[in-house]
Amino acid sequence: MKTEHVNQITEAVNAVKAMDVKNFYFVACGGSMASLATGDYFLNRELDIPSRVYTSNEFVHVDPKGLGENSVVILRSHSGTTPETVEAAKFARSKGAVTIAVSMEVESPLCQAAEYVVHYNYKDGSDAIDGETGVYFSLIFGILNAVSPNEKYDRVLKQLSHLENLFETNKKNTFDRAFEYGKENKREKIIYTMGSGAYYHQAYSFTSCLLMEMLWIHSNAIHSGEFFHGPFEITDFDVPFLIIKGDGPTRPLDERAINFAEKFSNKVEVVDVAELDYTGVDEDLREYFGPAIAGVVLRQYADGLAEHTGHPLSVRRYMWKMEY
Structure with a gap:
C-alpha cells in the first residue's frame, strides 16, 4: 500500500485508539452507504460497541442522541461532493465527534469538512490494495485491531495484498x-x-x-x-x-x-x-x-x-x- 494511504489510515486509527469510544456511525448515500455498511457489519460481529448505518440526510435530521465527543463517524462519498454527506460531516464535527472521510478526492468538500481523511486511488493503474476496497478494509480492520487487538485482524491486513x-x-x-x-x-x-x-x-x-x-x-x-x-x-x-x-x-x-x-x-x-x-x-x-x-x-x-x-x-x- 502506498505510503500516503498508510499514513492517513494510521492517523485515523490512532485517533480512535486514543478515545473512549461509545459508538460508531457510518454515514453516506447510495452505493457509498452500502460499502460502509460492510464495515458496520464487521464491527457489530466483533465488538461490543454499538454502531449504526445512516443515510446522510437522515443522520442530520434525526440528530442521534448518542452522537457526541465519544463518537466515531465514518463518512464516504466517491467524489467527495455529495451535499448531504458533506453536511453530515460538518454536523458530526460540530457535535465533537471524530470524523473520518473516505473518498477518492482528497481536496473534495467532504475531505475538507472531516477531521481525518482516508483517500483511495481510482482508475489510475493502482492495484486493489490502494483502491477503495483495500483502503477501506485496512481502515476498518485497523480500527478493530486498535480497539480490540486480535491476531486474526493482523492476518486480514496482511492478506489484503491478495485482493x-x-x-x-x-x-x-x-x-x-x-x-x-x-x-x-x-x-x-x-x-x-x-x-x-x-x-x-x-x-x-x-x-x-x-x-x-x-x-x-x-x-x-x-x-x-x-x-x-x-x-x-x-x-x-x-x-x-x-x-x-x-x-x-x-x-x-x-x-x-x-x-x-x-x-x-x-x-x-x-x-x-x-x-x-x-x-x-x-x-x-x-x-x-x-x-x-x-x-x-x-x-x-x-x-x-x-x-x-x-x-x-x-x-x-x-x-x-x-x-x-
Missing part, C-alpha cells in the same frame, strides 16, 4: 455466466435481489445503484430473513430473483429462501459465495473477504445486462443533469 488476484481470478471464473445471465434476462422489467448478513448490502447496492440507477430495471432488495414475512407472496414461475448465497453465519437464511424460490420460480439465479476462489486467504477469514469479491462478481452481472440490453451503465435521466 487484486482474487478480483481478477473471480471475474474471469464468472465472466461467461454473468454475460449469459445478461442474455437470458435482457427483456426483464423487474429483477428482485436477495441476501443476508454482509451480503445484504451487496444486494442493496446491486438493486439500487446497478439495476435501478444504471440499467433502469425495477428492483427491490429483499433480506433473506424477511423473505417469508411478506415478500415471498410475489414468487411465481416467471418472477426473476438474483440471490447471493453468503459464506458466513447467515448462510442458512439464504438457503431457506433459495429452496422456496426455486420451487415456484423458473428464474432463480444463485451467486454462491462459497464457490468463489479464496486463494491466499485463511479459511477462518473468508467471511471478511467474501463481500468484496462478491461485489466485483455482481458488477459483471450488471455489465452482462448492459451488453445485452444495449443500455450503457453510464446513462442517466436525472442524476447530475438538474437540481433535485
Whole structure:
C-alpha cells in the first residue's frame, strides 16, 4: 500500500485508539452507504460497541442522541461532493465527534469538512490494495485491531495484498455466466435481489445503484430473513430473483429462501459465495473477504445486462443533469 494511504489510515486509527469510544456511525448515500455498511457489519460481529448505518440526510435530521465527543463517524462519498454527506460531516464535527472521510478526492468538500481523511486511488493503474476496497478494509480492520487487538485482524491486513488476484481470478471464473445471465434476462422489467448478513448490502447496492440507477430495471432488495414475512407472496414461475448465497453465519437464511424460490420460480439465479476462489486467504477469514469479491462478481452481472440490453451503465435521466 502506498505510503500516503498508510499514513492517513494510521492517523485515523490512532485517533480512535486514543478515545473512549461509545459508538460508531457510518454515514453516506447510495452505493457509498452500502460499502460502509460492510464495515458496520464487521464491527457489530466483533465488538461490543454499538454502531449504526445512516443515510446522510437522515443522520442530520434525526440528530442521534448518542452522537457526541465519544463518537466515531465514518463518512464516504466517491467524489467527495455529495451535499448531504458533506453536511453530515460538518454536523458530526460540530457535535465533537471524530470524523473520518473516505473518498477518492482528497481536496473534495467532504475531505475538507472531516477531521481525518482516508483517500483511495481510482482508475489510475493502482492495484486493489490502494483502491477503495483495500483502503477501506485496512481502515476498518485497523480500527478493530486498535480497539480490540486480535491476531486474526493482523492476518486480514496482511492478506489484503491478495485482493487484486482474487478480483481478477473471480471475474474471469464468472465472466461467461454473468454475460449469459445478461442474455437470458435482457427483456426483464423487474429483477428482485436477495441476501443476508454482509451480503445484504451487496444486494442493496446491486438493486439500487446497478439495476435501478444504471440499467433502469425495477428492483427491490429483499433480506433473506424477511423473505417469508411478506415478500415471498410475489414468487411465481416467471418472477426473476438474483440471490447471493453468503459464506458466513447467515448462510442458512439464504438457503431457506433459495429452496422456496426455486420451487415456484423458473428464474432463480444463485451467486454462491462459497464457490468463489479464496486463494491466499485463511479459511477462518473468508467471511471478511467474501463481500468484496462478491461485489466485483455482481458488477459483471450488471455489465452482462448492459451488453445485452444495449443500455450503457453510464446513462442517466436525472442524476447530475438538474437540481433535485
